[in-house]
Amino acid sequence: xKDQYDAIIVGGGHNGLTCAAYLARAGKRTLVLxxxxxxxxxxxxxxxxxxFKFTVCSYVVxxxxxxxxxxxxxxxxxxxxTPLDSAFVPMENGDRLAIYSxxxxxxxxxxxxxxxxxxxxxxxxxxxxxxAFAVKPILGTVPPDPSRPGLRGLRTLRDLxxxxxxxxxxxxxxxxxxxxxxxxxxxxxxxxxxxxxALSALNGIIGTMLGPKSPGTAYVLLHHYMGELxxxxxxxxxxxxxxxxxxxxxASAARSYGAEIRVEAPVAKxxxxxxxxxGVALENGDEIRAPIVVSGADPxxxxxxxxxxxxxxxxxxxxxxxxxxxxxxxxxxxxxxALPIFPAMKDPALIRGMIEIAPSMDWLEHAYDDxxxxxxxxxxxxxxxxxxxVDPTMAPPGKHVMSIFVQYAGYDMPDYGTPxxxxxxxxxxxxxxxxxFAPNLKDVILHKxxxxxxDLEQTIGLSEGNIFHGELTLDQLFCFRxxxxxxxxxxxxxxxxxxxxxxxxxxxxTAGPGxxxxxxxxxxAK
Amino acid sequence: xxxxxxxxxxxxxxxxxxxWLEWSGFLSANSYELEHIHEYDAVRTACAVFDISPxxxxxxxGPGSAALLDRVLTRDVGKLPVGRVSYTTWCDDQxxxxxxxxxxxxxxxxxxxxxxxxxxxxxxDNGLGIDAAIEDHSEALAALSVQGPTSRAVLxxxxxADLSGLRYFHELETKLxxxxxxxxxxxxxxxxGFEVFVDPGWAERLWDELLEAGQAVNLRPxxxxxxxxxxIEAGLLLIDVDFVSSSRTLFEVQKSTPYExxxxxxxxxxxxxxxxxxxxxxEKERGPAWVTVGLVLDLVALERVYAGFGMPLHxxxxxxxxxxxxxADAERREQVGRATSGTWSPILKSYIAIARVSPRFGRPGGRxxxxxxxxxxxxxxxxxxxxxxxxxxxxxxx
Numbered sequence: 001x002k003d004q005y006d007a008i009i010v011g012g013g014h015n016g017l018t019c020a021a022y023l024a025r026a027g028k029r030t031l032v033l034x035x036x037x038x039x040x041x042x043x044x045x046x047x048x049x050x051x052f053k054f055t056v057c058s059y060v061v062x063x064x065x066x067x068x069x070x071x072x073x074x075x076x077x078x079x080x081x082t083p084l085d086s087a088f089v090p091m092e093n094g095d096r097l098a099i100y101s102x103x104x105x106x107x108x109x110x111x112x113x114x115x116x117x118x119x120x121x122x123x124x125x126x127x128x129x130x131x132a133f134a135v136k137p138i139l140g141t142v143p144p145d146p147s148r149p150g151l152r153g154l155r156t157l158r159d160l161x162x163x164x165x166x167x168x169x170x171x172x173x174x175x176x177x178x179x180x181x182x183x184x185x186x187x188x189x190x191x192x193x194x195x196x197x198a199l200s201a202l203n204g205i206i207g208t209m210l211g212p213k214s215p216g217t218a219y220v221l222l223h224h225y226m227g228e229l230x231x232x233x234x235x236x237x238x239x240x241x242x243x244x245x246x247x248x249x250x251a252s253a254a255r256s257y258g259a260e261i262r263v264e265a266p267v268a269k270x271x272x273x274x275x276x277x278x279g280v281a282l283e284n285g286d287e288i289r290a291p292i293v294v295s296g297a298d299p300x301x302x303x304x305x306x307x308x309x310x311x312x313x314x315x316x317x318x319x320x321x322x323x324x325x326x327x328x329x330x331x332x333x334x335x336x337x338a339l340p341i342f343p344a345m346k347d348p349a350l351i352r353g354m355i356e357i358a359p360s361m362d363w364l365e366h367a368y369d370d371x372x373x374x375x376x377x378x379x380x381x382x383x384x385x386x387x388x389x390v391d392p393t394m395a396p397p398g399k400h401v402m403s404i405f406v407q408y409a410g411y412d413m414p415d416y417g418t419p420x421x422x423x424x425x426x427x428x429x430x431x432x433x434x435x436x437f438a439p440n441l442k443d444v445i446l447h448k449x450x451x452x453x454x455d456l457e458q459t460i461g462l463s464e465g466n467i468f469h470g471e472l473t474l475d476q477l478f479c480f481r482x483x484x485x486x487x488x489x490x491x492x493x494x495x496x497x498x499x500x501x502x503x504x505x506x507x508x509x510t511a512g513p514g515x516x517x518x519x520x521x522x523x524x525a526k
Numbered sequence: 527x528x529x530x531x532x533x534x535x536x537x538x539x540x541x542x543x544x545x546w547l548e549w550s551g552f553l554s555a556n557s558y559e560l561e562h563i564h565e566y567d568a569v570r571t572a573c574a575v576f577d578i579s580p581x582x583x584x585x586x587x588g589p590g591s592a593a594l595l596d597r598v599l600t601r602d603v604g605k606l607p608v609g610r611v612s613y614t615t616w617c618d619d620q621x622x623x624x625x626x627x628x629x630x631x632x633x634x635x636x637x638x639x640x641x642x643x644x645x646x647x648x649x650x651d652n653g654l655g656i657d658a659a660i661e662d663h664s665e666a667l668a669a670l671s672v673q674g675p676t677s678r679a680v681l682x683x684x685x686x687a688d689l690s691g692l693r694y695f696h697e698l699e700t701k702l703x704x705x706x707x708x709x710x711x712x713x714x715x716x717x718x719g720f721e722v723f724v725d726p727g728w729a730e731r732l733w734d735e736l737l738e739a740g741q742a743v744n745l746r747p748x749x750x751x752x753x754x755x756x757x758i759e760a761g762l763l764l765i766d767v768d769f770v771s772s773s774r775t776l777f778e779v780q781k782s783t784p785y786e787x788x789x790x791x792x793x794x795x796x797x798x799x800x801x802x803x804x805x806x807x808x809e810k811e812r813g814p815a816w817v818t819v820g821l822v823l824d825l826v827a828l829e830r831v832y833a834g835f836g837m838p839l840h841x842x843x844x845x846x847x848x849x850x851x852x853x854a855d856a857e858r859r860e861q862v863g864r865a866t867s868g869t870w871s872p873i874l875k876s877y878i879a880i881a882r883v884s885p886r887f888g889r890p891g892g893r894x895x896x897x898x899x900x901x902x903x904x905x906x907x908x909x910x911x912x913x914x915x916x917x918x919x920x921x922x923x924x
Contacts, residue, residue: 066825066875070875075876082567082571085561101561102560240571389744391571391572391744392572392676392743397679397742397743398741398742
């Protein structure tokens with residue numbers, strides 16, 4: 001009997017959908033199977049409280065690859081990103097630091113903290129742009145296996161080597177530093193203002209169970225500089241209707257090419273026959289056959305849950321088991337009756353940008369220490385946006401939704417009892433810390449959704465609650481993501497592929513893994 | 527020296543950028559913040575208000591009002607029911623375009639015409655012998671344009687009338703916060719939107735009420751820089767940019783006809799005699815010398831041009847209004863038209879331009895080459911020919 005489908009994608013996250021869209025576009029009869037009732041994985045919008053749309057997990061967009069936007073015509077399918085171009089950091093002494101979209105206002109603001117830093121800041125940005133430009137080709141490259149590169153791999157390595165060589169000696173030195181240093185040490189070389197260092201360090205620790213003083217965090221910083229919006233590097237924005245809108249746009253593109261997408265269709269197992277994938281078994285017992293199966297789930301789910309260890313080489317199983325997930329963050333989403341008032345915010349327009357609870361380097365390092373010894377930071381770092389200030393579809397008129405990314409929060413919270421008690425304690429710590437900077441907040445909360453790393457694992461399927469499908473540390477990047485020898489989207493099982501953020505180029509709403517995986521699959525299918 | 531509009535006390539208070547343009551002798555804000563992008567986004571995501579008071583406005587009434595307008599305008603005004611608005615052009619006797627605007631049938635036998643350039647004498651001269659009165663209300667009417675997906679919601683908060691029944695290109699009289707106004711479902715953005723005409727004495731209060739009511743749905747004032755990006759996305763032409771009024775140039779080469787500009791749909795050739803009718807009829811038979819199309823530039827090719835300089839792709843932050851040549855070939859041997867305005871479209875994630883090309887290159891799906899200057903060197907970047915408008919959301923007419 002002939003199979004009904006050419007390819008099955010396990011998981012309707014944004015990368016699974018991207019992979020499906022590319023396969024369907026190439027004429028493959030493609031089926032996406034999503035466990036939940038809603039598409040998007042961690043890039044999902046849900047109306048948790050009537051009238052209020054929550055960007056449940058992932059909340060901002062920047063790293064989405066421009067080639068995916070172009071090739072899948074995502075704008076036509078509903079991609080609609082409004083820029084977030086200011087940042088506001090309230091300080092413990094009542095002062096603040098603000099970054100504006102225009103350089104002159106930003107310079108004036110930094111000058112209040114350090115005249116020297118005001119002049120250094122544009123140079124630091126320039127260095128980071130230069131580095132982002134230098135490593136940008138890597139994002140679109142299928143990682144070769146350096147131990148067995150083959151002709152194609154050698155060509156890739158040669159091209160990358162030439163490209164890096166062209167960047168010049170200074171760039172090479174800067175790049176080496178970024179690849180090895182801690183973000184704190186890196187910023188010490190540039191800035192004297194503590195609050196500016198704290199703000200600049202944030203992208204180095206986000207989503208990673210490392211403090212700003214841990215080596216390797218400088219690279220995480222660079223990873224977040226590789227985004228671009230409308231040709232502008234490092235620009236961040238909010239999708240209209242929440243990040244679920246990005247997933248919906250990709251899903252719409254996939255459907256337009258003929259892909260079929262099923263929700264509430266959890267996959268239990270990969271069906272393997274003579275070392276090759278031949279289909280999947282659903283939890284309800286149904287079996288669906290196809291000559292290609294792709295997993296958009298993270299490496300632990302892809303290889304340790306969907307597949308029996310006996311179907312995999314022992315060394316590979318060991319590598320996957322060693323792959324570090326270590327969720328480091330939680331999420332609190334609020335429905336608000338009115339806007340929070342930050343007394344330190346003198347310019348009301350800043351409420352439409354990013355709000356960072358990161359008043360000092362010590363605050364960040366303490367938050368890390370605190371979480372390392374007991375579960376979560378009692379005074380955490382928070383990355384906040386209030387998308388309803390720009391997009392009126394997020395909340396009823398005059399009301400608001402507040403998305404609070406909270407770090408650090410470990411997967412294990414041994415001091416706090418049951419998961420429900422952990423959630424309660426974690427949510428309370430977030431609100432009470434935030435009220436230190438916006439005292440009226442507690443009076444305007446209509447509804448609160450709290451997600452610990454455990455909750456992220458249970459609801460979204462992110463192992464240990466890691467938002468990137470595994471940490472973005474150097475030992476887990478490029479040709480090591482998720483395991484040496486299997487960074488090219490293939491797996492030890494023939495016709496079984498991986499396309500999630502646990503593969504290159506990693507986490508965030510990039511759609512990069514989904515695209516590159518699809519291109520490799522199509523290569524093999526030729 | 528440019529004069530203030532009736533809203534100036536309010537617009538100047540909000541205009542942090544202090545960037546103003548002279549528009550028909552009035553001060554008009556380019557952008558309220560230093561950057562225009564939030565104003566652009568407001569129109570596509572929430573809503574924005576533009577001060578469009580500098581538009582020229584004429585009221586024509588009396589027994590011969592329709593006959594007069596029918597003699598001047600290319601549309602069949604006699605067929606326009608009360609409460610309807612129509613986009614129209616008007617031409618000289620050679621069929622060359624003078625201007626475009628909207629004509630609204632506001633009450634039986636009473637019309638309001640908007641224009642970009644002064645038109646009183648043209649109406650008067652062509653109205654000789656017709657029993658109709660022409661009044662220049664350009665300064666007797668202040669005007670605001672409220673545009674964007676939440677524009678109806680914000681106006682409805684203030685309006686006596688039910689605006690959900692006000693259809694695209696219809697108009698009604700009502701009160702906003704007790705202030706008498708005319709509201710037409712029209713605009714220059716290609717989005718859901720309305721234009722509000724009001725006595726200047728009420729202007730400041732109307733502005734205040736609107737901004738107050740708009741807070742809950744993120745309304746903000748917006749200026750010309752955002753406006754220009756929006757109208758290009760909507761495929762709407764701008765006088766002195768995409769065409770030159772035949773009344774303002776001595777040179778034939780600078781004149782154009784509605785057919786050449788893709789505005790043939792505004793010409794009711796079959797109605798009784800109107801200015802330019804014969805010339806337009808001949809042109810229709812012959813076919814226009816140019817056609818107006820949309821172009822979508824190939825970003826991959828443009829990126830390659832920048833890569834040649836070791837630079838990342840650069841996209842324009844705002845629209846451009848200086849015509850550039852269109853070629854048939856990458857070597858720039860045969861010029862086949864000109865792009866008259868263009869912009870990066872954040873909503874479409876495309877680099878778009880409005881262009882006038884030779885008819886044999888005007889077929890949608892075809893390919894032409896647009897001149898792009900990078901680091902003061904000229905290149906020809908491939909572009910796909912598409913139909914206008916680029917952006918046309920269902921909510922515009924819904």
